[in-house]
Amino acid sequence: MCIDEKIKIGIDTYGADNGEEIFVLAVKEISNKFDNIEFYLYGNENKLSELFNKYGVKSSNVFLVKTTEEIKLDEHPVMALRTKKDSTIYRLGEDLISGKISAIISAGSTGAILALGQLYVKTLDGIKRPAIATLIPTEKNMTLVVDSGANMDADSEWLLQYAILGSVYYTEMIGVDKPKVGLLNVGVEPTKGNKLSLDTYKLLSNDSRINFIGNIEARDITKGLCDILVADGFNGNVILKMYEGVASSLFTVIKKAMTKNIMTKFASLLLKKSLKNTLKKYDAHEYGGAPLIGCRNLILKCHGNAKKNEICVCIEQAYNFINRNLIEKFNNSLRG
Amino acid sequence: MCIDEKIKIGIDTYGADNGEEIFVLAVKEISNKFDNIEFYLYGNENKLSELFNKYGVKSSNVFLVKTTEEIKLDEHPVMALRTKKDSTIYRLGEDLISGKISAIISAGSTGAILALGQLYVKTLDGIKRPAIATLIPTEKNMTLVVDSGANMDADSEWLLQYAILGSVYYTEMIGVDKPKVGLLNVGVEPTKGNKLSLDTYKLLSNDSRINFIGNIEARDITKGLCDILVADGFNGNVILKMYEGVASSLFTVIKKAMTKNIMTKFASLLLKKSLKNTLKKYDAHEYGGAPLIGCRNLILKCHGNAKKNEICVCIEQAYNFINRNLIEKFNNSLRG
Numbered sequence: 159m160c161i162d163e164k165i166k167i168g169i170d171t172y173g174a175d176n177g178e179e180i181f182v183l184a185v186k187e188i189s190n191k192f193d194n195i196e197f198y199l200y201g202n203e204n205k206l207s208e209l210f211n212k213y214g215v216k217s218s219n220v221f222l223v224k225t226t227e228e229i230k231l232d233e234h235p236v237m238a239l240r241t242k243k244d245s246t247i248y249r250l251g252e253d254l255i256s257g258k259i260s261a262i263i264s265a266g267s268t269g270a271i272l273a274l275g276q277l278y279v280k281t282l283d284g285i286k287r288p289a290i291a292t293l294i295p296t297e298k299n300m301t302l303v304v305d306s307g308a309n310m311d312a313d314s315e316w317l318l319q320y321a322i323l324g325s326v327y328y329t330e331m332i333g334v335d336k337p338k339v340g341l342l343n344v345g346v347e348p349t350k351g352n353k354l355s356l357d358t359y360k361l362l363s364n365d366s367r368i369n370f371i372g373n374i375e376a377r378d379i380t381k382g383l384c385d386i387l388v389a390d391g392f393n394g395n396v397i398l399k400m401y402e403g404v405a406s407s408l409f410t411v412i413k414k415a416m417t418k419n420i421m422t423k424f425a426s427l428l429l430k431k432s433l434k435n436t437l438k439k440y441d442a443h444e445y446g447g448a449p450l451i452g453c454r455n456l457i458l459k460c461h462g463n464a465k466k467n468e469i470c471v472c473i474e475q476a477y478n479f480i481n482r483n484l485i486e487k488f489n490n491s492l493r494g
Numbered sequence: 495m496c497i498d499e500k501i502k503i504g505i506d507t508y509g510a511d512n513g514e515e516i517f518v519l520a521v522k523e524i525s526n527k528f529d530n531i532e533f534y535l536y537g538n539e540n541k542l543s544e545l546f547n548k549y550g551v552k553s554s555n556v557f558l559v560k561t562t563e564e565i566k567l568d569e570h571p572v573m574a575l576r577t578k579k580d581s582t583i584y585r586l587g588e589d590l591i592s593g594k595i596s597a598i599i600s601a602g603s604t605g606a607i608l609a610l611g612q613l614y615v616k617t618l619d620g621i622k623r624p625a626i627a628t629l630i631p632t633e634k635n636m637t638l639v640v641d642s643g644a645n646m647d648a649d650s651e652w653l654l655q656y657a658i659l660g661s662v663y664y665t666e667m668i669g670v671d672k673p674k675v676g677l678l679n680v681g682v683e684p685t686k687g688n689k690l691s692l693d694t695y696k697l698l699s700n701d702s703r704i705n706f707i708g709n710i711e712a713r714d715i716t717k718g719l720c721d722i723l724v725a726d727g728f729n730g731n732v733i734l735k736m737y738e739g740v741a742s743s744l745f746t747v748i749k750k751a752m753t754k755n756i757m758t759k760f761a762s763l764l765l766k767k768s769l770k771n772t773l774k775k776y777d778a779h780e781y782g783g784a785p786l787i788g789c790r791n792l793i794l795k796c797h798g799n800a801k802k803n804e805i806c807v808c809i810e811q812a813y814n815f816i817n818r819n820l821i822e823k824f825n826n827s828l829r830g
Contacts, residue, residue, distance in 0.1 A: 297743050307680060310688035344643060344731040352646035352728045376735035380743035392688045395680040396729060397736060399712035404740040407633050407716035408776075412748070415772035416765060425764035429751065432758045436751035440744075 164196045164219070165480050167473060168259035170246040171201035172228045173266025175463045178202070182209040184469035189217045195477060198223050198259055200246040225249050231462075235269030236277070247271065251278045254455045261456040261476040263447065265464050272308050275450040275457050282485070284492050287312070288452035289320045289391070290459065291327055292398060293445045298382030302328050306448065307395035314357035317341075317388050319492075321368045323451045324386040326491045330482045331475070332385070340374035340384030342393055348373070354390060362388070367491060376400075405440060446471035449479065451488070456480065500532045500555070501816050503809060504595035506582040507537035508564045509602025511799045514538070518545040520805035525553045531813060534559050534595055536582040561585050567798075571605030572613070583607065587614045590791045597792040597812040599783065601800050608644050611786040611793050618821070620828050623648070624788035625656045625727070626795065627663055628734060629781045634718030638664050642784065643731035650693035653677075653724050655828075657704045659787045660722040662827045666818045667811070668721070676710035676720030678729055684709070690726060698724070703827060712736075741776060782807035785815065787824070792816065 169185070171178040178201055185197045196219045199206055203224040209215070210222070227245040229238040239248055250262045251274045264271055268290075275281075275288045289305035304320040305312065321339045328337040341358055343351045348359050350373065362370040374384055379397065389397065416426040438444065446468060447460035456479050460472050505521070507514040514537055521533045532555045535542055539560040545551070546558070563581040565574040575584055586598045587610045600607055604626075611617075611624045625641035640656040641648065657675045664673040677694055679687045684695050686709065698706040710720055715733065725733065752762040774780065782804060783796035792815050796808050 297746060310680070342732065344646070344728055344735075352726075355728075375739075376732045377739035377742070379736065380739045390688075392680055392691075393729065393732060396678065396712045396732060399680075400715065400733060400736040401740055403711075403713035403716045404737055405744060406713070408741060408744055410633060411772050411776075412769065415768040418768045421764050422768045425761035428757050428761035429765075432751040432754045433748065436747050440747075 164194050165192075165261075165477055166196045166198060166259040167261050167263060167476050168198045168200060168223075168250045168253055169469075170250055170262065170264035170266050171199050171206060172246045173231070173264060173462065174460075176465060178205055178209055180464060180466045180469055182206065182213055182215060183466045184473060185220055186213050186215045186217075187466070188470050188473050189215075189220055192473075192477060193219065195219060195473070197221065197473075198253070200225050200250055223249065223253075229267050229270045231267050233267065233270070235267060235273040238267070238270055239273055239278070247274055250274075254279055254457070260480050261458060263458045263460060263469070263472050263476060265460045265462055268307065268459060271450065271457060271459050275453045279453045279455055279457065281452050282454055282488055282492065285319055285323075285452040286316045287319075288450045289316070289323070290394075290448050291320075291324055291451045292394075292448040294379075294398065294401060295439045295445070296380050296382030299334075299385065300332065300445065301379065301382060301384060302332075302386045303394050303397060304386060304388055304451065305391040305394050306389075306398050307391045308450065309391040311392075312354065312390035314354060314361050317354070317358045317390065318361045318365060319452065321362055321370070321386060321388045322365075322491050323488055324388065325368050326487050327449070327451055327484065328385050330484055330487060331478060334385055336369040337385035338371045338383075339368045339386045339388060340371055342379075342387055342389035342397065343373035343375065346373045346375060358388070443468040444471070446475045449475075455485065500530050501528075501597075501813055502532045502534060502595040503597045503599060503812050504534045504536060504559075504586045504589055505805075506586055506598065506600035506602050507535050507542060508582045509567070509600060509798065510796075512801060514541055514545055516800060516802045516805055518542065518549055518551060519802045520809060521556055522549050522551045522553075523802070524806050524809050525551075525556055528809075528813060529555065531555060531809070533557065533809075534589070536561050536586055559585065559589075565603050565606045567603050569603065569606070571603060571609040574603075574606055575609055575614070583610055586610075590615055590793070596816050597794065599794045599796060599805070599808050599812060601796045601798055604643065604795060607786065607793055607795050611789045615789045615791055615793065617788050618790055618824055618828065621655055621659075621788040622652045623655075624786045625652070625659070626730075626784050627656075627660055627787045628730075628784040630715075630734065630737060631775045631781070632716050632718030635670075635721065636668065636781065637715065637718060637720060638668075638722045639730050639733055640722060640724055640787065641727040641730045642725075642734050643727045644786065645727040647728075648690065648726035650690060650697050653690070653694045653726065654697045654701060655788065657698055657706070657722060657724045658701070658827050659824055660724065661704050662823050663785070663787055663820065664721050666820055666823060667814060670721055672705040673721035674707045674719075675704045675722045675724060676707055678715075678723055678725035678733065679709035679711065682709045682711060694724070779804040780807070782811045785811075791821065
C-alpha cells in the first residue's frame with residue numbers, strides 16, 4: 159500500500175439490531191479523526207441519505223453505495239448469496255475482490271459473511287479454511303479465541319493454521335511478541351482429549367512458528383493463561399456463548415441480591431461506581447469486531463446488537479489491520 | 495431388593511484432597527440417620543482405625559475394609575487397575591460386581607473410575623458407553639449435563655442413550671415428570687452444528703422415550719431452559735469447567751471492586767448476607783456426586799475437593815438411587 163493511498167472501508171449498513179443510524183453516527187465521528195480513510199456505506203439510498211442529512215454528514219471521504227436487497231438472518235447463506243446479487247453483503251464482496259474497497263465491516267448474517275469469505279473472497283494460498291477470531295476479556299489480558307464459529311468439523315491442520323494466523327494477528331494488533339498459544343482441552347496432559355485435540359497437540363508442539371504452551375482447560379480460560387486459544391468452531395462458539403451466558407446469569411442473581419431490601423439497595427448505590435469501572439472490561443462491545451482470518455482480504459464481523467461505539471472500534475481495527483499489512487504478514491508467517 | 499435388606503455402600507477413602515477424615519465424619523453423621531445402610535470404608539487400616547477412635551465411630555453398620563494400594567491421579571487408569579489389585583478402586587469394583595456392596599462412592603481418579611465402569615463393572619444390556627451425569631445450578635432448576643466427561647469421541651446413538659438414561663435419572667432423583675431434553679449446539683435451528691449434533695438432532699427428534707425440546711445454545715444453559723443437556727464428553731466437560739472458570743473469575747473481580755476502599759468495604763458488609771444466600775445454590779458441593787450412568791451398578795464420583803457435607807449428600811444420593819431401583823428403571827426405559 160502506497161503511503162498516500164487512502165484506505166477504503168466498505169460498511170454494510172443492514173443487519174444491525176440498532177439499524178443504519180449507528181453506522182452513520184460512527185462514520186461521522188471517526189471520519190474527522192482519520193482523513194486517510196474513505197468510507198463506503200452500502201445500503202438503502204433513501205434511508206442513508208435521510209440519515210446523512212439528519213446528522214449533517216458531508217465529509218468528502220464518506221460515500222453512499224446504493225443497494226436494493228438485504229440478506230436476512232434466517233436465510234440460507236449460500237442460497238442468499240447466489241440469488242441476491244444486489245444485497246449489501248454480495249456487493250461488498252464484489253468490491254472487495256475487485257479492489258474497490260480494502261475491508262468489509264458487517265453486523266449482518268454470520269453465515270452469509272462466512273460463505274462470502276470462503277466461497278467468493280477465498281482464502282490465502284495454503285489456508286484450508288478462514289476462521290473467526292474473537293477477543294475475550296480475561297483476568298489478565300485479552301485472549302483471542304480462534305475459531306469461534308466458522309468451521310464446525312475441523313481437522314488438526316486447520317487448527318495449526320488458526321494458531322499461526324492468530325499469533326500474527328495478536329502480535330500486530332495487541333502488540334505482544336511471541337504470544338502464548340493454548341489448545342482448548344479437557345485436561346492439561348498431552349494424553350487427554352478427543353481425537354482432534356490429541357492430533358492437534360502433536361502438530362502444535364512441533365511447530366516453531368508459534369509459541370505453544372500446551373493444553374488449556376476451560377476453567378482456566380478466563381484466568382488469561384494464554385493469548386490465543388485454539389479450538390474447533392463448535393467448541394470455540396460454545397466457549398464464547400457459555401462465557402456470555404454465565405456472566406449474564408450471575409449478574410442477574412447478584413442484582414437480585416443487591417436489590418432485595420432497602421439496606422442492600424443502599425449498599426449497591428455505594429458500590430455502583432467501583433463495580434461499573436471493574437466490569438467495563440467485560441463489555442464485549444469494547445473489543446470491536448471479529449475478523450475472518452485466513453481470507454485474502456479483511457472481513458470484519460461486528461455484533462448484531464452493536465452500538466455506535468463498537469462500530470468506531472471496528473473502523474479503527476480495520477484501519478490498523480490494513481495499515482500494518484496484516485495480509486502480507488499472514489502470508490509470510492505461513493512460509494515459516 | 496427386599497424391603498428389610500440393608501443397602502451396602504462402599505466408600506473409597508483415598509483420593510480426596512481433604513483426606514480420609516471427611517468420609518469418616520460423613521459416615522458418623524449419616525449412619526445415625528439411616529439405620530438401613532451399611533457403610534464399607536475402603537482404605538488404610540491404621541489411618542481409618544485411628545479416625546474411628548478419634549471420632550468415636552462405633553456404629554454396628556460401619557465397617558472398615560483394609561486395602562494396601564492407592565491409584566494416584568497421575569497414573570494411567572487402565573494400567574493402574576490391571577496392576578493394583580489391592581487398590582481401593584479395584585477392590586470396590588470387585589465387591590460391586592460380586593454383590594457384596596450395591597454402590598461405590600469415590601473422590602479418586604476419574605480416569606480409573608471410568609475404566610472401572612466401562613471395563614469391569616460393564617454397561618447395561620444395549621448401552622454403548624456409560625456417561626457422567628452432572629447437575630449444574632441454573633437460574634431456574636438444576637440441569638443435568640450428560641455426558642460431562644466420560645467419552646471424548648461420541649456418536650449420535652450414544653447421545654440418544656444419554657438422553658434416555660438422563661431423563662430417567664432426572665425424573666426419579668429430582669422428581670420431574672417428562673423432563674425437558676436439550677441438545678447442546680451452536681444455534682437453535684435443526685440445520686446448525688457439527689456432524690454429531692446434526693445427526694443427534696434427528697435421532698432425538700424421533701424418539702418417543704424422551705421429551706426433546708431442541709437445540710440449546712451455550713448462552714442459554716444457565717437460564718435453565720432444559721432439565722437434561724445432552725453433549726459429547728468433550729463438550730460437556732468444557733461446559734462444566736467454563737461455568738466454574740467464569741464464575742470464579744467474575745467473583746474475583748467483583749470482590750476486588752467490593753474491597754476497593756473503605757466505602758465499598760462498608761457496602762459489602764451490608765450486602766454479605768443477601769449475597770451469601772443467593773450464591774449458595776452456585777456451590778457445586780451442594781449437589782453431591784455425579785453418577786456414571788449406564789453401568790450395571792452405581793458408581794458415584796464426588797469432587798476431589800469434597801468436604802464432609804458433599805459426602806453426606808452423596809450417601810443420600812446413593813441411597814435414593816438404590817431405593818428407587820434406578821438400574822431396573824434404566825433397563826425398562828431402554829426397552830421403550
